[in-house]
Amino acid sequence: MSENAIVEILDIHRAEVDTETLWGFAIDQPKKGSKTDTYRIYVSGWVLGKNSKVVEVQLLSDGRLLRKATASINRPGVAKQYPKVSGAKNSGFQVEVGVIGLPLESELSIRAVFENKSTVSIGVIKYRRQLLHSNYQSKLQPLLVTSSGRSGSTWIMRLLSQHPKIVASQIYPYEIRVSQYWMQMLTILSQPHNPVEFSPDYFYNKLRCIGPNPYNNHNLNNSLDNSWLTREYIENLGDFCRQNLDQFYEHIATKQGKVFPPPSDSSKNNLYFVEKFLMIFNRKVLLELYPQAREIILVRDFRDMACSIAAFNTKRGYIAFGRKQVDSDREYINTVIKSIAANILQLWRQRKEQAYLLRYEDLILSPEETLSSIFDYLNLDNSNSTISKILETASEDTPQLKKHRTSANPQESIGRWRNDLEPSLQALCTEVCQEALQEFGYSLSAEEQPSPLPKTIKPQIKTESPLTPTNSNFVKETESARKRLEQIKSQFQNIRNKLKNS
Structure with missing residues (x-):
């Protein structure tokens, strides 16, 4: 190309x-x-x-x-x-x-x-x-916690949010997904106009809705510089989204008393905002816009996850997590749970060179070691004192955490499928999730405990190179200014030499 x-x-x-x-x-x-x-x-x-x-x-x-x-x-x-x-x-x-x-x-x-x-x-x-170009240098990078429901995402978000270099909205259950809103906006507004879906006067007849720019169309492009609507306009939208995300999470950080170093500090790339993500479309847009983004792919024994979903539905008194779509637990396991396992396995295989695989069980049974490994992946402080403080603060019990739990304690939530699922459902869930269970280190037997994961290999993610504005006039003006600055510096040096010799 x-x-x-x-x-x-x-x-x-x-x-x-x-x-x-x-x-x-x-x-x-x-x-x-x-x-x-x-x-x-x-x-x-x-x-x-x-x-x-x-x-x-x-x-x-x-x-x-x-x-x-x-x-x-x-x-x-x-x-x-x-x-x-x-x-x-x-x-x-x-x-x-x-x-x-x-x-x-x-x-x-x-x-x-x-x-x-x-x-x-x-x-x-x-x-x-090509990737979407961006001329805005972000102060914070995204940290995605990608998982399915009832996999421990609320607990890991609570832990991550306590790190001094990670910002999250700490409103339970940590599901403020503002970046995903901006990515959806970027996707919609970057599309060319389509009169089949949106009439040209849609935006002022539907005052509460907005669609693609009605003037971003093939006919109008012929009367304009084609590069603006079809390239610079879209890159500007990307810059706008990144700038607003920075400001949103900077305000949250200030409220939380987190102080970040000035932009001139080289450590600025090790500042994150963290959000929960499902395996949906706008997650890919965020990864494109932020080449340095980090991602934690969170998994849990899918049999325990099925038990937790059932218990949580009962505790809250209403049905969620796709259970309404089917008539029986057997059908739910054979469709929804099977699909979740297959999708997260596929995602891990696609992202294993960049993402960090986190098992819920390791986070519960070995929290210090697991958090140390996660923070190492993020190039953040993973000292014992930092981790101890995070665990101490996050472990303070709250009414929200009590409401969220479906077992007496986190340790008892591991392997609950051996008691909570009847034998026929145990066998079915093991069968339909077998490939994912094995790849993530879970035993297929009801007697054995999960095997340790292989030692995590820290993904080698390239450092983001300085972004070059794609507007050719801007590039020319910048180069011209640089040359002029060099000339001025040379003139000052000549004056200094003359003064020394006089």
Whole structure:
């Protein structure tokens, strides 16, 4: 990929024409090998249904619907090719999709939707893209605690929040997710306008809602410097989000009496704000915007987790954690718990070179050693005195903690599945979670205790290089100012030499 290119189209795979449902189709844009300096991919073409009219064209990523457009644009050439086919004249489509939040190298699927609701694939776009550039130097870096429910996330958040270099909103149950709000905002506002989903006057007719910028569209870009709306505007949004996150957590830090060193101090990169994360879309956007982010992937024996969920639902008096979706405990284990185990295993395999794997059981049974290892991963003070103070403060019992617990003490919550689950459910849960249980060091037998995890290897995360503004004029002005400063320094040195010799 060239130095200035943001998106490169690696290949266009055109599907075979399904002659039973289509007269034909074409993908005019993008072209294989094309490169753009914008954070978007523009797709256009035509598609003509045979037995049912094509009413919509959709773009998908990994099965997730991204954008849709009507197939109604005037195409005289198609009408000439199919003069007797109704609808041939207005069979064109065009749609743009922003790439923020999409994988750095992946595929976009294109499918046609018929009037009778059936669909057919018409092609795949393979692309590669750059990370979102940012010109703002963040004072704090994110620390993500990624887990599923009832895995111990509230306890680890309570512990982490006590470290002098980690900021968290200490409101129980530590679920202020302001960074995820900003990432969702960034994703939405960076998207090009799509009239199928939002009319141009949407923002002033729906005063409590906002969507993509209605003036960020292909037609308007032709009358503007294309780089601003499609690149600089989006980078500015990223800077805005990072700046506001800094200020939000700086205010919290001040209230908590935490004093951070000035920006000139080289240790500034070892300051964090921490939030709970689920395995959802906007987590990836945050990791893209913060290359130096750290992540703790928290796991717990999935059989104990299932027991804790059931006990917590009973204690609170209402059903949560997806239990309403199914009719029985057996079905819940075979669907929801199985999915949780598979997803967190997949996440760990993707992130094991960057993230820290934390088992709930190790945190409870060996808190000093485990916290020391975590703080070492974060390049923070992990002295015995610091850890002792954290544990002493966090262990003060509160009404909220009592309400949160479903066992007499944390130690009794480990291995509870051996008593709480009936044998048939024990066997089922072990079977459907077997691969994840084994990889995370949990015994499949009801008699054995969890085996120790292999010694943690500290992930080698590259230090963030100084960010270069992507605005070319700004770069030129900065270089010019630097040269001028060198000239002034040289002139002062000449004056000093003359004064010494006079």
